[in-house]
Amino acid sequence: MNSLISALRTYFPAASVITDELRLLAWGTDASFYRLIPQVVVVVESEDDVAYVLTVAAQKGIHLTFRAAGTSLSGQAVTDGILVLIGEAFATCEIGPDATTVRVGPGIIGGEVNYRLAPHGRKIGPDPASIGACKIGGIAANNASGMCCGTAQNSYRTLAGLRVVFADGAVLDTEDPFSVARFYESHATLVDELARLGAATRADEALAARIRHKYKIKNTTGYSLNALIDYEDPIDILAHLMIGSEGTLGFMSRITYRTVVEDPFKASTLVFFPTIETACQAVIRLKQEPVSAVEMLDRPALRSVEDKPGLPPIIRTLGNDAAALLIEVRAESAVLLQQRIDAALGALTGIATVEAPTFSTDPATCEMYWKVRKGTFPSVGAMRRAGTTVIIEDVAFPIESLAAATLDLQALLREHGYSEGIIFGHALEGNLHFVFTQDFSDAAEVERYARFMDEVCKLVIDKYDGSLKAEHGTGRNMAPFVEMEWGRQATDLMRRIKKLFDPDNLLNPGVIINDDPQAHLKNLKPMPAAEDIIDRCIECGFCEPLCPSHRLTLSPRQRIVSWRELSRRAAAGEEAADVGRDFAYFGLDTCAGCGLCSTACPVGIDTGELTRRLRGRGLGNKTPSHKVANWTAGNFGKVATASRVGLSIGHAVSGVVGESLVARLSGGAWKRGMPQAGKAPKAQQGTGTGDPVVYFPACGGRIFGANTADEATLPEVILELLVRAGYDPRLPAGFDKLCCGQMLASKGMAEEAEQMADTVTAALLKAADDGHGGYYPVIMDASTCSVRMQKHLAGRLALLDFHEFAHDALLPRLMLTRKRGPIALHINCSVRRAASDTKLRRLIAACAEEIVEPAGVTCCGFAGDRGFVVPELNVHALRKVHEALPANCCEGVSTNRTCEIGLTAETGRPYRSIAYLLEECSRTESMGAC
DSSP states (O other): OHHHHHHHHTTSOGGGEEOOHHHHHHHTBOSSSBBOOOSEEEEEOSHHHHHHHHHHHHHHTOOEEEESSOOOSSSTTOOSSEEEEEOGGGOOEEEOGGGSEEEEOTTSBHHHHHHHHGGGTEEOSOBOTTTTTOBHHHHHHTTOOBTTTTTTSSHHHHEEEEEEEOTTSOEEETTOHHHHHHHHHHTHHHHHHHHHHHHHHHHOHHHHHHHHHHTTSOOOSSSOTHHHHHOOSHHHHHHHHHTTOTTSSOEEEEEEEEOEEOOSEEEEEEEEESSHHHHHHHHHHHTTSOOSEEEEEEHHHHHTTTTSTTSOGGGGGOOTTOEEEEEEEEESSHHHHHHHHHHHHHHHTTSOOSSOOOOBOOHHHHHHHHHHHHTHHHHHHHHSOTTOEEEEEEEEOOGGGHHHHHHHHHHHHHHTTOTTOEEEEEGGGTEEEEEEEEOOSSHHHHHHHHHHHHHHHIIIIIITOOBSOSSSOOHHHHGGGHHHHHOHHHHHHHHHHHHHHOTTOOBSTTSSOOOOTTGGGSSBOOOOOOOTTTTTOOOOOTTGGGOTTTTTSOOHHHHHHHHHHHHHHHHHTOOOHHHHHHHIIIIIITOOOOOHHHHHOTTOOOHHHHHHHHHHTTOSTTOOOHHHHHHHHHOHHHHHHHHHHHHHHHHHHHHHHOHHHHHHHTTTOSOTTOOOBOOOOOOOBOOSSSEEEEEEOOHHHHHBOOSSTTSOOHHHHHHHHHHHTTEEEEOOTTGGGOOOSHHHHTTTOHHHHHHHHHHHHHHHHHHHBOSSSOBOOEEESOHHHHHHHHHHHTTTOOEEEHHHHIIIIIGGGOOOOOBOOOEEEOOOHHHHHHTOHHHHHHHHHTTBSSEEOOTTOOOOSOTTTHHHHSHHHHHHHTTTHHHHSOTTOOOEEESOHHHHHHHHHHHSSOEEEHHHHHHHHTSSSOOOOO
16 A cells, blocks of 8 residues: 555655545545545546556556546446546547537536537537536546437447547557557557457347347447447447446547537427326327437426426326426427427327427426426435435336336335335436435345345346446446346457456456446445435535535535544544544635535535534634634624734735735735725715615725725725715615624624624614615625625515626616726626626626636635635635636626635736726726726
């Protein structure tokens, strides 16, 4: 072990070799119900890095696994050997001519590729439900498909070329003739054997027929044997064998896809049927029509979501045998769309439905329909008993057998006591997912699961000759059953392929091919109860792309995994040891608490809430005591004054010794472009001229002043704007001694924070009272604080963030001259969570001709004071902003003062409130470039 770590550290930077117990546990967890703790985690950023790890693994005789996003449901991304984590240098994307191809690295998220292709009207073919979180490496390695992809547009069918790093460190680029020629020379044995295997397979009529039959429906069980009959060129065979190989044959360092059209016109309908049989009759007819997706949901699946707001009330009235089909059609024009709608409706003619089907082109209605489908899996996960695991299995049947197979699966779930189980799936492909909950902490429960899976395999294989894995990859849970599905001859062929590529069995062993019949019952992941707010977590990893600390310390999923382990140890009387010590920094100090994770979480978990709760218990290195928090709550005026004095001293010192030295001496707390000390505006109680409005300047804008000494402060700018637009602003009495408490709430000091919010509430109610039983409009100028007070005042007083009020009330009253720009826009996490980003975009669009919204930047990581106390979080969160901003972009806007401080420091460009831009553009003189 020590020699392994030493060998890796002689080559990799220290941060790329992870050995602490906490993060080994965190990275040893993926979305499956398996867990293996790696001996070491290594982050690779190049093919040379991969080759070096392969060399070390071979020398030490230690197996390894490549990991992209870890959204795999079948355990392909965990190992007890070396976990090779694909770094961000592999997150590349090169769009080809006319966007008909796209060349991508394995580290880029599938949804990001589609985002970049969208302006060209194209997308990649695979469309897994996890596309917003999963990465290209996993999509290709599992041959993932999805709701509209089917078998025609998966990675296997849309592959145009790839680069592979093999177990011996050799590299092949199938798109480079010189690379191919060199490979023919250096790996003649491998190439010749692939050619021979292909020829022999094609010559064996029975085997070839069996392979063709197996791929008439979705199938990711075992290796892609269809490569041996679909292609004769050994390089083509090799390339297509890599697809779906789950990291067991080599490392795909680059993949070129042929893109597919993303039709702009879409329509959907949710059709209810009295029985599964009638729904499947409709599926068979629809298979012949130009429909893009047909999703089937059985009655338990519908029941799991029927009480969600906005869903059709008819769901609650359906009989026990009912089912539904969600049908979507797409087209390049409105005329063609209507033709396809008519064809789909025609196919349903004569089939019994609960009510007449009607297609909708309204995006909101279509989204509501899809919420029915997408809400089923998480609904089971959210309702499960604490300590249990949610399992989603993935099978496929010939479409003509779909009705009978669905009924048989329902019967098996009931027979084995999985009463909560639901079934849904991609009906056009005969692909069903069934979801149930399982307790792996009890031996009897594990045995029940084993019996159930044995019966499922017999049903799928013996009765229907279906696929045990349709689109999730073979993984650990179906590897022991590959031979049962394929038979000895085909499975032996797979074994020969594995041996040919990986003779020492170092690449992800036990995945795809596993001769241990009990392998699927080993290394089962515990899911101990920890906290009520996180026990629903299914560890899917959907949260990770939005988290500002992901890849710096821990992601939301990894924080939950870590706290579950610490809770387990506490319940068992075990010491927290190094895991507890490290969790203080990795888990709590560097959590921004922004809550963006909840917007992607299938069950709506805000891991920041866990962080705040634990900070409130005194955990974390950067958490103040309740005594300090209580004093702060009662003396905020003194806190504000002291902070402004500190800023003034800092500027005086930096003026003498320079900003860099002050930044170093302060541990990064002093920032480049640190704003001037703020000042409280003069109290205003209204002049009687104009429409009354109450303005509460948040403490961030009062403490942190303008970016330069000759610039107006944020409260001054907003007051000027309000008067200019014909409003009569008044400020709450004693406002400079008030704070909404967000600064304490983020540290887990909930009680003290509530005291501060209560004081602000009283002041706002008094200031806004119009004397006639109503209230004047109330605004605040920091989104985070506005959102907090909106929740606090709900049902009592309406409060708007400045950008919301500006959009609704100021735009109609101001004459604007748009600035040429470009101007950078940062939409902070509070605006995203409040879903007020549309208004912010419209507001800046009214002020600027060119807007830059950097992709890959979510929360800035400043998080109130986190940017001062753990500055590395802010730096990491904004690591992608630099390349996204054009050189001629010389200013930016946002809606939170501390976010703007961090953005200014990191980009070297002044970021200010959107109020500054609105004020500038509403002056009488015309605006030029920035």
